[in-house]
Amino acid sequence: MSDMLVKLYALPDVTPLSADLNERGVEIRQAQPSEKRIVAEWVRQHFTESAAAECEAAIEQRPISCFIAVEKQAGGPPRAKLYDLPPEMLLGFACYDVVSRGMFGPEGVRADRRGQGIGKALLLTCLHAMKTERYAYAVIGWAGPTEFYAEAVGATLIEGSEPGIYRGPLIGKPISLNKE
Ligand SMILES: CC(C)(COP(=O)(O)OP(=O)(O)OC[C@H]1O[C@@H](n2cnc3c(N)ncnc32)[C@H](O)[C@@H]1OP(=O)(O)O)[C@@H](O)C(=O)NCCC(=O)NCCS
Known part of the structure; x- marks a missing residue:
């Protein structure tokens, strides 16, 4: 698959889409940092091991270059910690500056939540963050x-640009999967 180029100086505004999602209880x-392992495990289950590893790398960077889509859960179990804030369910993720800068x-x-604007909002939020970090283009x-x-x-x-910077899979298993 090829890479694609995006002009960050001509990006559409993300605010209307974010506002629409917020009204439906979804936040980007x-x-x-405290969520690194939960996000990575979720991405491993729903997508791939390599995407999970890339999420971990993105959450370790400063600024953190991983955004997530979450839905606040009404009526979740009462929690003694974290000021009784409602728990949040992961719906999607997006990263930048991981495989290569820019x-x-x-x-x-998540497969059952596609087609609701979440992927576009995650994409736009990441690209606006890149623009703020003074990139002119994103790949x-x-x-x-x-x-x-x-x-x-x-x-x-x-x-x-195919296969571009990407390599074939490295033979082996991550430690967490070795016991299977
Ligand atoms: C690609 C992906 C992130 C899109 O997320 P999503 O939440 O379904 O996308 P949205 O609802 O924001 O879609 C925005 C628009 O793009 C369109 N669209 C979504 N997926 C599309 C696809 N695969 N092909 C063409 N158009 C698509 C939608 O119909 C929508 O159009 P509209 O604005 O006219 O209604 C999601 O399908 C996904 O997770 N796919 C599997 C993983 C993947 O392929 N990731 C990308 C790796 S490079």
């Missing part, structure tokens, strides 16, 4: 759904 926010990805939305790495990126942010295919 930066992941927190690159967006990986990204994913969508190994862009799978090219139509989604073209329509959402005007991304264009980079000629001759």
Whole structure:
């Protein structure tokens, strides 16, 4: 799959989409250091081991370059800690500056919550963060759904970028999966 180029100086505003999602109880926010293992495990279960490792790397960076989509859970179990704030359910994630500086990805939305604007909001939030960090362009790495990126942010295919910076899989298993 090819990479795609995005002009960060011509990005659509994310505010209307974020406001619409907020009204439906969904929030896009930066992941927190304390959430690193939970986010990584969720990404491993719903997507891939490599995407999980990339999320961990993104959450370890400063500024944190992993954003997540969460839904506040009404009527969750009472909690004695964290000021009784409602628990939040993960719906999606997106990272940047992980595989290479200036690159967006990986990204994913829970299968049963796709088509609700969450993927676009995660994408736009990351790209606006990159713009704030003074990038002029972003590269969508190994862009799978090219139509989604073209329509959402005007991304264009980079000629001759396949396989680009990516390598074949490294043979072996992460420690956490060795016991299986
Ligand atoms: C790609 C992905 C993140 C999109 O998330 P999503 O929440 O479903 O996307 P949205 O609801 O924000 O879609 C925004 C628009 O893009 C369109 N769109 C979504 N996925 C699309 C796809 N695969 N191909 C073409 N258009 C797509 C939607 O129809 C919507 O159009 P609209 O604004 O006219 O209604 C999600 O499908 C996913 O997790 N896929 C599996 C993992 C993946 O491929 N990640 C990308 C790796 S590079």
